[in-house]
Amino acid sequence: MEARRGSAGPACPVSRGRLLVIRPLPAKSLAHSLPPSLPRPSASGRSSSCSSIPPEAPSSSSRHFEISAPDPFLPHQGRRPRSIPPCSISIRSSESEPRKFSCFVSGRPSAAARPALPAAAAAAMSKSGALDLASGLGGKIDKEQVKSAVDEYEKYHGYYGGKEESRKSNYTDMVNKYYDLATSFYEYGWGESFHFAHRWNGESLRESIKRHEHFLALQLELKPGMKVLDVGCGIGGPLREIARFSSTSVTGLNNNDYQITRGKALNRSVGLGATCDFVKADFMKMPFSDNTFDAVYAIEATCHAPNPVGCYKEIYRVLKPGQCFAVYEWCITDHYDPNNATHKRIKDEIELGNGLPDIRSTRQCLQAVKDAGFEVIWDKDLAEDSPLPWYLPLDPSRFSLSSFRLTTVGRIITRNMVKVLEYVGLAPEGSQRVSSFLEKAAEGLVEGGKKEIFTPMYFFVVRKPLSE
Numbered sequence: 001m002e003a004r005r006g007s008a009g010p011a012c013p014v015s016r017g018r019l020l021v022i023r024p025l026p027a028k029s030l031a032h033s034l035p036p037s038l039p040r041p042s043a044s045g046r047s048s049s050c051s052s053i054p055p056e057a058p059s060s061s062s063r064h065f066e067i068s069a070p071d072p073f074l075p076h077q078g079r080r081p082r083s084i085p086p087c088s089i090s091i092r093s094s095e096s097e098p099r100k101f102s103c104f105v106s107g108r109p110s111a112a113a114r115p116a117l118p119a120a121a122a123a124a125m126s127k128s129g130a131l132d133l134a135s136g137l138g139g140k141i142d143k144e145q146v147k148s149a150v151d152e153y154e155k156y157h158g159y160y161g162g163k164e165e166s167r168k169s170n171y172t173d174m175v176n177k178y179y180d181l182a183t184s185f186y187e188y189g190w191g192e193s194f195h196f197a198h199r200w201n202g203e204s205l206r207e208s209i210k211r212h213e214h215f216l217a218l219q220l221e222l223k224p225g226m227k228v229l230d231v232g233c234g235i236g237g238p239l240r241e242i243a244r245f246s247s248t249s250v251t252g253l254n255n256n257d258y259q260i261t262r263g264k265a266l267n268r269s270v271g272l273g274a275t276c277d278f279v280k281a282d283f284m285k286m287p288f289s290d291n292t293f294d295a296v297y298a299i300e301a302t303c304h305a306p307n308p309v310g311c312y313k314e315i316y317r318v319l320k321p322g323q324c325f326a327v328y329e330w331c332i333t334d335h336y337d338p339n340n341a342t343h344k345r346i347k348d349e350i351e352l353g354n355g356l357p358d359i360r361s362t363r364q365c366l367q368a369v370k371d372a373g374f375e376v377i378w379d380k381d382l383a384e385d386s387p388l389p390w391y392l393p394l395d396p397s398r399f400s401l402s403s404f405r406l407t408t409v410g411r412i413i414t415r416n417m418v419k420v421l422e423y424v425g426l427a428p429e430g431s432q433r434v435s436s437f438l439e440k441a442a443e444g445l446v447e448g449g450k451k452e453i454f455t456p457m458y459f460f461v462v463r464k465p466l467s468e
Contacts, residue, residue: 180258181434182355183235192237192266195300195328196456199388212328212457213241216297219461220326222246226294229253231283231315232301236263236276242297243276251293252278253286284310288318296325300456303330306357308365312372322466325374329458330354331362333381336453346448353441362458369462379460383449390456391449394442 197205197212216238222228224247230239233252243250254260260278267273281287284305296319305311315325330350337343347359360368366379383390418427418435448454 180256181430182438183256183259183262185435185438187235187262192235193241193299194234194237196390198382198386198457199390199392201387203388205393209237210241213238213299214245216299216326216328216459217242217246220295220297220324222248222295224248227251227292229288229293229296229315229318231296231298231311232304233259233263233278234301235259236266236278238299239263239276240267240270240272243272248295250276252276253281253283254278255280255282284314286314286318290317291320292318294320294323296323298325298327298329300328300330302327303354303356303359308360308368309371312369312374316372316374316464319464321464324377324461324463325369326461327459328382328456329362329365329460330356330359330454330456331365331381331458332359332454333362333452335451336361343451343453346444346451346453349440349444350448350454353437353439353444359454362455365458366460369460373464374462375465377461377463379458381455382457382459383455389449391446394446396446 191206191209193209193213195209195212197208198215199205199208203211220228222242226246226248228242228246228248228250230236230242230250230252233239233254236252239250239252242248252260252263254263257280260280263278264273267276267278279287283302284307296315298315302308302311312325319325332347336347350356351359362379362381366376370376389395418431445454445456
């Protein structure tokens with residue numbers, strides 16, 4: 001893919017963090033909407049204001065869109081957005097290379113000076129953010145195979161008639177497909193730490209996520225120099241935060257190639273490549289010797305295990321005697337009624353959108369960790385006394401600039417952006433469907449949280465006895 005962009009100066013509404021509304025533009029009007037001169041990159045990669053777009057009308061093979069950029073609508077200001085003059089984008093396909101596109105963007109800001117969205121919201125609508133998302137969609141799956149991978153993934157789930165037995169027996173394939181398909185969306189919308197958090201009033205989502213990780217480290221009483229295992233580490237957001245917070249060496253266990261590749265790159269970028277590492281393996285069959293680690297934790301990860309007792313037994317085996325394991329588990333609560341059709345639908349939506357074979361109850365998880373041989377120090381559903389609901393970032397009735405991409409407006413922008421990226425070939429076919437089932441999962445999570453039938457933070461700390 002090749003994209004030629006104008007400079008990110010004040011003449012480009014995209015760079016000013018404006019909401020983009022994309023719709024088809026008739027070819028005959030395009031030649032009149034483009035200015036006679038537009039900056040484009042020179043051979044060195046920097047933009048040059050000397051170059052001009054050829055004045056001729058686009059060929060019949062071109063694809064055209066109009067991008068309107070209305071002012072940001074800030075609810076607390078109590079006003080409706082006002083439009084500014086639109087800009088246009090022409091995506092021209094080469095006859096010899098039908099999947100190669102050149103993009104030309106032009107536009108004018110409105111005459112009156114108006115405030116731009118804060119940086120977080122502006123970044124949510126940036127072209128670089130869109131291209132970063134597009135480049136990672138599908139993970140390690142061949143781009144031509146993404147659609148069939150989505151087909152196979154959906155068939156596993158009850159929402160589409162799939163059976164729990166099939167999900168458990170094929171959990172490695174199902175979970176790997178899920179994270180190949182979903183990781184870029186997670187990182188784009190949520191950041192590097194793929195989990196919820198107990199949250200205080202006045203605290204941002206990012207701050208609460210860090211505090212959630214620090215709380216776990218403190219409960220484990222981590223000390224400098226300890227060797228720690230992160231079970232199901234994702235791309236390593238918590239791993240890096242806990243390693244810096246506690247001065248420990250953390251090994252991330254993950255069975256997904258794409259997430260490990262991404263995590264290693266992020267470790268190097270913050271100077272943790274030497275003290276933190278990743279191991280590719282199934283947490284039901286860990287490649288470590290007995291009694292290896294001083295502490296083990298899992299953050300919303302062991303919910304993917306087909307058998308919790310088997311997973312906890314492996315953690316027990318690799319943990320040193322007398323040391324502790326702490327975990328945040330996804331669970332259904334005592335309020336869940338398996339005979340209630342609404343409750344069942346919510347559970348199915350959460351399982352579909354999060355790659356889960358089944359969601360276990362808090363009682364089942366606690367019994368499983370006891371059956372694995374651990375002594376329970378304490379356990380609590382931390383969602384019960386959270387000052388702000390854990391699902392608040394996903395709630396469509398709330399608006400937040402600090403987590404703009406997760407809001408209703410942000411999700412609409414993402415949905416339409418993915419649609420355009422897939423249409424022009426920058427994102428693989430099937431990306432829209434991944435976006436769709438992730439949105440369905442978000443709806444299930446919010447509804448499950450409001451009805452108090454689901455928690456993503458059933459927390460317990462357990463110890464491996466000194467003598468078995």
